Amino acid sequence: MIKAKINNLPVEVQEGESILDAAKKAQIKIPTLCKHPDLPAGAGCGLCIVRIKGTPKMLRACCTPLEEGMEITTHDPEIVAVRRTVLELILSNHPNDCLQCGRNNNCELQTLVADFGIREESFQKFLPDVAKDDSTRTIVLDAQKCIRCGRCVKVCQEMQNVWALSFLERGFCTRISPAGDIKLADSPCIRCGQCSNHCPTGAIVEQDETARVWELLQNQDKYCVVQIAPAVRVAIGEAFGYPIGTNLTKKLYALLRRLGFKAVFDTNFGADVTIMEEGSEFIQRFLHGKGTLPLITSCCPGWVDFMEKFHPDMVDHFSSCKSPHEIVGVLSKTYYANKKNIDPKNIAVVSIMPCTAKKNEIIRCEEMYASGCQDVDVALTTRELARMIKQAGIDFVNLPDEDPDHLLGDYTGAGVIFGATGGVMEAALRTAYFLLNGKNMQKVELNQIRGLEGVKVAEIPINGKKIRVAVAHGLNHVEYVLDKVREAEKNGEEMPYHFIEVMACLGGCVGGGGQPYGVTDELRTKRAAGIYQDDQGSKLRCSHENPFVQQLYKEFLGKPLGEKSEHLLHTHYQARPVYAK
């Protein structure tokens, strides 16, 4: 342990802890715009300077570890004055269009400028002449608003291992852009949106499609149905002052009806269907040797994109099953449309997702049009939904609880845990156990594969067999797992795993790129806790028990992996170039 003094208060921290983190123990929050708890210190902004007794320099709290006996001052008139100047310098290079900005009211720079009471512009304004890049139609990169903190570059390169974003040029002309100054859509970008989630300003935001949804809702010819993803329900509350992780599923149902949707479904139902298909797929491969092992989950579109670009040798390992919201989408326009006798062309499906990549997934390939028209019409992020609620003026907090619409709205505990890392695997194993054993697990919780460790491995004994599984989240953790598979393949050894779950975002969908800003491990954990609580409170906790899923197969699909299922619920993967051109 390191003992030192911060503002004359004794503090004790672990060796290696930065002054910035240590200061929290002395109830000091040192301002910074570049340090993010998820990321190593980049030392880009220069706001977090502190004074250390015995050195004439000021040092950066974000990247200076506390040392034994240090005496640190975190604020005095000169420190505050220097921080103020640095902030004003940032402002001199940042447009003043806060009112029209995607981060208005939710911007770290705006907040600091307000805190420092900056009332005038001391320095001449110099703005870079760079155009917006909305080529991905999922995230919009507005380099003019960029303060070059480097968070997005670190996220993209180190956390996600995608390397779509980098710094170009140098000095005053430094800017973020895909390498080679190409469009983001032509770059390796997988649309995970983590850059937008970590950006302190409005330089990277999601493509806002709320206007399109309003138009659909207004269109009298359209029968608008909506679905919410598992992770949305435990995060939307953050925009309305709820404690982090509060589960607002039933309020969301009420809300969506009041927004004008004719049917309110739940992606969790689709998750239950996914498990029926994917679980059967696993059994096929595991028990009957039909297909390649390990089976790798495919419900995360960021991960799918990443695999197709960077690891196309894994194509055969992928589950061909579509992601849950695509399943709800296609079933809305086939099964539900049949039942309700509506022309599928007149149905509009809106998915509320924690994810920006879903905006791209809905037009990914021809199988996303399996119903005969585009299965999901619009994918909105949690952030966009929050804005729609406020636009509508609905008093979200005081809404009554309501239930979803039947056929595609009821779910089991297995469906909801899709929102947290390890959840898909846990849900699949619950059903696989049943398929292999003919009865449910006694204890359905698989704590070994829950939590925020980057790679989680476990061995699950089922019916005398041992199923080896691996769960990875945050794409920089994937290579380790895949390399183990490749190594075994190369050496002709037994596969290290039978089943692998990957989610592109750290923590899984609860930490998705379309979730409310300010994500940290603490938030991820609390949101996940909300999800696990929902599971625990469910009467049915295994997908195969869902009566509406059973009805679906009985009345419409036939059986998992049957002809109709294959046609409607499955897709294909192929190698894609890392750079589009």
Added chain:
Amino acid sequence: MDTKIVFIKDTNTKLDTTRDFYAHFLNLLRENALEDKVQVVRIADIGIYDQGLVVKFPDENIIYANVQDKDLKDIIAQTIKEGKVIKELLFKAQPKQLRIVLRNCGEIDPENIDEYIAQDGYQALAKVVSDYKPEQVIEELKKSGLRGRGGAGFPTWLKWKLTRETPEAQKYVICNADEGDPGAYMDRGVLEGDPHSVIEGLILAGYAIGASKGYFYVRAEYPLAVERVEKALKQAYDYGFLGKNILGSNFSFDIDIRLGAGAFVCGEETALIASIEGRRGTPRPRPPYPSVKGLWDKPTAINNVETLANIGPIILKGGSWYASIGTEKSKGTKVFALTGKVKNSGLVEVPMGITLREIVFDIGGGMLSDKGIKAIQTGGPSGGVIPKEYLDTPVDYENLQKLGSIMGSGGMIVMDEDDCMVDIAKFYLGFCVDESCGKCVPCRIGGYQMLSLLNKITESQGKIEDLDKLKRIALAMQKASLCALGQTAANPVVSTIKYFEEEYRDHIVNKKCRSHKCKHLLNYNVIQDKCKRCRVCVINCPVNAISGDKEAGFFVDPKTCIRCGKCFEVCKFNAIAKE
């Protein structure tokens, strides 16, 4: 034999005897039937002053000073015919210089390892690998008091000790030859003139810290230095000074060259490491210092060219010998690139503690013009100006810092009354703004804002509150920048404001540049008494700013005038005033 060129010049300004000497020289060449082989050129300035008749062979860089007519016979017989150097006639370096780093520069053939060996070259290496433990090398350096010559002056022994003590099997040493200060060429001089001295220093560093691999990081704009280092490395391998089991010992060491692409910031050690690793050349936070986590995350000692060239002599002659030179806290010698308005410009190596006055007037031969000395700029773009009042300051790390400048890597520019301090500050700051890596706010935006303020001031748009803004941004840059480039980029501005604030005020309030450097603050006027009404200025003015007629006289319209100075240039009667 190609035609050989010989420069001659009488450097005694008062009595020029070049003409007679030239005739005599030609006669002698004719007598020797060499008139077609040797071309004698009288040149206007040879860069040397008060040294009598000077004869220079530019190809061989042989300079003879105080040459008498009687010496010409020998020069023709020995130097021109035989290619031999006449030692007695050689132009001698100024007595106040003390050459340790530059000991062999200009004395030996840099491409011939035998000549280096003949000057005790690689003796230190031989001594160390047979008799010294690595710790003893570091101990000797500690005794010597040698501090890093790259600029910051960190004790070299301590850097080596810290690197040595970091527990890790693989370690690296790097020679930082990414010299980039405008006007400075100390490292280039050494690498081109005596590459083996640096290589030997790098091998010794490797031995002392326990590294098996070293890198030369040389900027690609130094092609001759690169070529000479490459040749020298090959020779060193051939002689067994590099490679496996050096000189039969257990010590093995390899050196590779990496070329820098010209970014100034890559002279900063963490950016340099990033560049070698193939990443974007931007500094990273320290700690961890490279001595703990350097190249490929391994302990790495990075030393400047000049530092390394000192190591051999320190080992051979002992740390105490080195410590006997210099001041209490700054030991040994320092190489400066002396330039500007001084008669003898060039590389000079002086013992620490010598005064600025001695460097400028005794070694540099005084001022080039009759304009008085105004200030000396040291430390390049990271340094500051030192006004003439402080000329008697002994040069060492601490003193220069106290005066608001730094030792830096060794640039030293002498300025006279014709130099505008705002313009100088603008020049250096402009350099740093161009070279900022762009990573952190204070340097990236602060530098740019300061430069735009300086531009305003020199373009007659300055306001008095701009001075406060300059000071405010400068403080933020010094305190909040990540690396030394940003922390020191404001120094030229801060130090010129400190000593020459009046000049800034003159620019801002009176819209005057007393050195006539800032063209937007100049006014051209026709001096009616002197004007002959010839209309040459009217015809030559590119913007038709001069009008009038023969009766009323001609006048410059200051609103139209673009201050190009054409009228001033073309007037034969000095009838244009520049003020």
